[in-house]
Amino acid sequence: LTSRIQTAMKNLSGKGKVSESDLDDTLRQIRLALLEADVNLQTARNFIRKVRQEALGSKVLEGLNPSEQVIKIVNEQLTEMMGQEAVPLNKSAKIPTVIMMAGLQGAGKTTTVAKLANRLKENEHARPLLIAADVYRPAAIEQLKTLGDQLQIEVFDKGTDIDPRQIVKDGLKKADQDKNDYVFIDTAGRLQIDQTLMQELKDLEQIAKPDEILLTVDAMTGQNATETADGFNKSLGITGVVLTKLDGDTRGGAALSIREVTGKPIKFVGEGEKVSDIDVFYPDRMASRILGMGDVLSLIERTQKDVDEKKAAEQLQKLQENTFDFNDFLEQLKQIQNMGPMEDILKMIPGMANNPALSQIQVGPKDFSHMEAIVYSMTPAERVDPDLINPSRRRRIAAGAGRPVVDVNRMIKQFKQMREMMHKFTSGKGSLPAGMEQM
Ligand code: GDP
Ligand code: MG
Numbered sequence: 001l002t003s004r005i006q007t008a009m010k011n012l013s014g015k016g017k018v019s020e021s022d023l024d025d026t027l028r029q030i031r032l033a034l035l036e037a038d039v040n041l042q043t044a045r046n047f048i049r050k051v052r053q054e055a056l057g058s059k060v061l062e063g064l065n066p067s068e069q070v071i072k073i074v075n076e077q078l079t080e081m082m083g084q085e086a087v088p089l090n091k092s093a094k095i096p097t098v099i100m101m102a103g104l105q106g107a108g109k110t111t112t113v114a115k116l117a118n119r120l121k122e123n124e125h126a127r128p129l130l131i132a133a134d135v136y137r138p139a140a141i142e143q144l145k146t147l148g149d150q151l152q153i154e155v156f157d158k159g160t161d162i163d164p165r166q167i168v169k170d171g172l173k174k175a176d177q178d179k180n181d182y183v184f185i186d187t188a189g190r191l192q193i194d195q196t197l198m199q200e201l202k203d204l205e206q207i208a209k210p211d212e213i214l215l216t217v218d219a220m221t222g223q224n225a226t227e228t229a230d231g232f233n234k235s236l237g238i239t240g241v242v243l244t245k246l247d248g249d250t251r252g253g254a255a256l257s258i259r260e261v262t263g264k265p266i267k268f269v270g271e272g273e274k275v276s277d278i279d280v281f282y283p284d285r286m287a288s289r290i291l292g293m294g295d296v297l298s299l300i301e302r303t304q305k306d307v308d309e310k311k312a313a314e315q316l317q318k319l320q321e322n323t324f325d326f327n328d329f330l331e332q333l334k335q336i337q338n339m340g341p342m343e344d345i346l347k348m349i350p351g352m353a354n355n356p357a358l359s360q361i362q363v364g365p366k367d368f369s370h371m372e373a374i375v376y377s378m379t380p381a382e383r384v385d386p387d388l389i390n391p392s393r394r395r396r397i398a399a400g401a402g403r404p405v406v407d408v409n410r411m412i413k414q415f416k417q418m419r420e421m422m423h424k425f426t427s428g429k430g431s432l433p434a435g436m437e438q439m
Helices: 002-013 020-036 041-057 066-081 109-124 138-151 164-178 195-208 223-236 254-262 283-291 296-320 326-339 342-347 365-376 380-384 391-401 405-428
Strands: 097-102 128-132 154-156 182-186 212-218 240-244 266-270 278-280
Touching (some): 020 041, 020 066, 041 066, 041 254, 097 109, 109 128, 109 138, 109 212, 109 240, 109 266, 109 278, 128 138, 164 182, 164 195, 182 195, 223 254, 240 254, 326 380, 365 405, 391 405
Parallel strands (some): 097 182, 097 212, 128 182, 212 240, 240 266
Antiparallel strands (some): 266 278
């Protein structure tokens, strides 16, 4: 996955300007990457459509560093689609806040109850009550009780021989008496969504009127996670999602699809079996994770720098040694072409915006190909030692390049100005100002 996006970005970053077909190539790669990250097909399509619109609308086709802009848009849109900000738990105006869990068997409901209750206990000195309403598996109740003991959090249980509806009623009564500030209802799951499970959850909802119905979804189930979330949301109406098992090797693309398909926020992520392995859901972090880059922008910078930095360093050294020649000039022109209009770049240098030399050094795309032709018409010796180029050589070069002699003269003048200017920057102030490194 990472290599896929890397390739896509390399293709883009080698070029100064992105055509629509370049953009579409890149977006195709990103779409594949999303699918590999378990984003479902429809979501991936919608996403790509948005990014494309955004990219075209934001004039990415003309701008500086087009690949950087595209990836920035990809990252921003991913973040935006996942809800921008972390969403906290719903809270009731009067205690207790009731949180009901939902989800398939093994998704991590019971573990998440313990994690969240512990978190509230630690952060808010809360006194939660955990209601054990999974009566179908004796082990499930034991599991919750064990966790409660460990964390010193009270668990309400009545064994397995009683209807979960009754357990919840009794548990809520007890919470009222004891003035617990939070109640977690740990419910049963099935291996698949079925009517009995849904009906039971609907009944429990009627009884408990929860402030939060938290759906727990196992991120490792990939594409199925989205279907599961969609199913629960349609039958039950959830208020938030906990995406568990993100400590596995999944990219977590389910986060994007779940959010898009249900419209409900992902509030927490489970990142391990330990009770402390829970965190608030951060859309921006998840965006980077889905793209598989740790930090997307740094990667794209690296991709570009791999190419440019070595050359820049060489050129810098040459400038310092005053051995900057036409080959370097050509190389530099190429890089500048890739960065956008040279004027804009020079203007980024402090004190440069009003420098009269600036108007002398404007280079358009056509100028560039002319200049290139002129340099190619020089002999190797002339290229490395521009001072060799006397009037008769200028005429020969002009003829070879199919340009008038004035063009050759102008370019040599520009070359010397550039060399002088660069030399000033490099010898005088030590390092180049930001934005100049690539020149
Ligand atoms: P439930 O059936 O929905 O209540 O699921 P459980 O809470 O019993 O969890 C099922 C299994 O998944 C247990 O072995 C948990 O330890 C494990 N589990 C839950 N959440 C996570 C998580 O975020 N990461 C990992 N690695 N395991 C988890
Ligand atoms: Mg359970």
